[in-house]
Amino acid sequence: MELKATLKDYTESEFQALVNKIWAVDLSKQDHDRLINHFDQIVGHPKGADLLFYPNEKFNSNSPESVVYYVKDWHRKQGGTAFKEESVSIPEPSPVMTPLARSFAQVQKIAADVTASEVAVEKAFGLFGQGIQQLRDQLNGSKTVSDREADIRALEHVQHAVVIAIRKFEFWKMTVQFAKNDAQRNLTYARTEQAQWQSLAQQINALQDRYTGQLAAFSQRHRSLHDEAEALLIMAQDQLIRSRRLARAEPGQPGYMITASLAFAHKRPEVLLEGGASGLQLSQQIDLQTAIRSVVAEFTWRNTSGEPSDETLYAAVMQFEFSSRADTQVYGLCVPLVELTPLEGQDWLSLAMKESEIDLPFRIGTTTVPARPGTMFQGLREVKTLAQVYITPTPSANVPARVRVRAAQFDQQRGAFGFTIDGTTPVTVCWSTPVPLVRQTPAAQPPMRRLGFVQSLTVPLVEPITAEGATARFADYIVVFPDDSGVDPLYVMLSTS
CATH class of the missing domain: 1.10.1200.20 (Colicin E immunity protein)
Structure with a gap:
């Protein structure tokens, strides 16, 4: 770069x-x-x-x-330009206008802007309708998993474009109302040109009536198309899940691959997603780290204060929703091990080479929780469930303290460190070393944000674990890197769902 x-x-x-x-x-x-x-x-x-x-x-x-x-x-x-090839626009001096002429010009501009926004909504509706028809035509065809994922994402894209277009159209509601109020006030207090002010008031009243009617029509049309699209997306997601199961049943399938960066892996937590980066913002990572430290401090104090508890406790450190139905929802969390336990006093590399197990004072698990009704919406679709990541102290009646220790092996072909979890469905996590800046090609777009409604409370609530959570299985590991890598051990948790 x-x-x-x-x-x-x-x-x-x-x-x-x-x-x-x-x-x-x-x-x-x-x-x-x-x-x-x-x-x-x-x-x-x-x-x-x-x-x-x-x-x-x-x-x-x-x-x-x-x-x-x-x-x-x-x-x-400042009267200049910021970038290369940027044209300099020198505004023409504004002509001296009477209050009446200025008001007429303002109403005409608002009317033109509302019309342009209306055209944009109609265009978005047209693309949305085409996307619905295309997905309907393709549902019954024989397709690969990647094709089905692309079909779902294509409809979700135009669905989101409609939401944005309608929000921009809704933006004009208060502008039109304020213009109407101004026109009515000017008409009331005008001492001259009463007929012209009356004409202006009639224009803005007509504009508001047309805008209000169009907004109601757009809302009704949006709901109809949205419901149609949602029904198709649910069917498409079901087909995608079946296709993935069939593909995984075939011999020789490579399993899931989760890629991550080593740049800050040993400094702050990161959500791991199959198929690419999570797109978490730095502030969200810091909030997650703060939540983890708060929970660890709380449970440590409870353990050392001698307060007995017959219940298995937990505290949620993160909640989120997957933005797309096409996502595999294979995810995990990578946390510097030092956030959970001191590193001193253990030969981590030796433990990893022997594939040993070690007691940890805390373990991290995942579950699915209901969202608070009426608070979260993706467009018109209400978000009803969220993925939750929580920390629980060990040992307890339902949560053992033993965690597997594994070594990260360097893959020469990928140029990355990786390890594969135990089990019949292989999931491999690969950490690549940062590419030097001089060799990087800048991306045209920032990473896609695959997670929505990401939330980490500064002081998470400690609660008794539910009956469902009491039977949860933990898929977590301590991953140890070679001494010359400069990377301290990481705690890696993967969702078992």
Whole structure:
């Protein structure tokens, strides 16, 4: 990845790729700090690198795109341009307008904007309808697993596009209402040009009536298409699950592959997903780490304070939902082992080579919990269940303390460390070393956020484990890396569902 001397040496897309790379946090600390310092030196904005973390005190949209927007907008307000090949628009001096003419121009602009938004919604509806028909036509065909996944994601994509288009159309509701109030007030207090002010009030009233009617029609149409799409997506997901089971039953299937980065694996927790990165934001990783430390401290205090408990306790450290029905939902959690137990006093590499087991004071498990009714929605679909990751102390009546210790082997072909869990369905976790910055090609888009409604409480609630959780099986390991890797042991938990 080439770092250029000044901001004007970057095109907007190249600078966006730079910001995306900083946000991805998939580099070594040295390279990541280098990118942040480079951003700070060239950006020209008074906030410098603070823009990456605190873009706007009032409207923090919390995305790499917003960072680029604020940089571009600030340079534009200074009368210049931020990026290479960016055109300079010199605004023409505004003509002196009467209050009536200004109000007419404002209403005309609002009407044009509402019409443009309306056209965008109609276009999104058209693509949504086509996507529904395409998936319906393809449901009964003979398809591979990857084809079925692509079909589901394609419909989900246009479904989400409709949600965005309608939200943008809904945005104009208050603008139209405010314009109507202004027109009515001006008509009431106008001393001259009463007929013209009356005409303006009639125009905005007609615009509001048309907008309100169109919004209701869009809502009804959206609900109809949404219900149709949801029924198809449920059927498609069922077919996908059956196809995956049949494919796994065939001999010679490679099993599941989970890839992760070693860049910060020994410093903070990360959700592991089959098929690629989770796309968790740095703030979400820090919240998860804080929750883990809070729970470990609470259970440690309870154990050392001598408070007996006949119940098996647990505390949830994370909840989330998979954003797509096409996801395999094979997931896990990787945590630096030092977060759960001291590393001193054990020959971890020797234990791993012997495939030994060791007692841990805490274990991490997963379950599925109901979401609070009426609080979480993906578009019009209510989210009813969430995946939950929890910590429980050991030993207890239902949770033994023994955890398997395994060695991570270096795979020369992949250029990564990996280990495969025990069991009939192989799941392999591979940690790749960070690619040096000079050899990296910037990605066109930031990593897709495959998890939604991610939540980690700063002080998780300690509760008795449920009857269902009491019978849960734990698929967790301590993974030990070679001494020359520079990576401390990791605690890896995989979902057993």
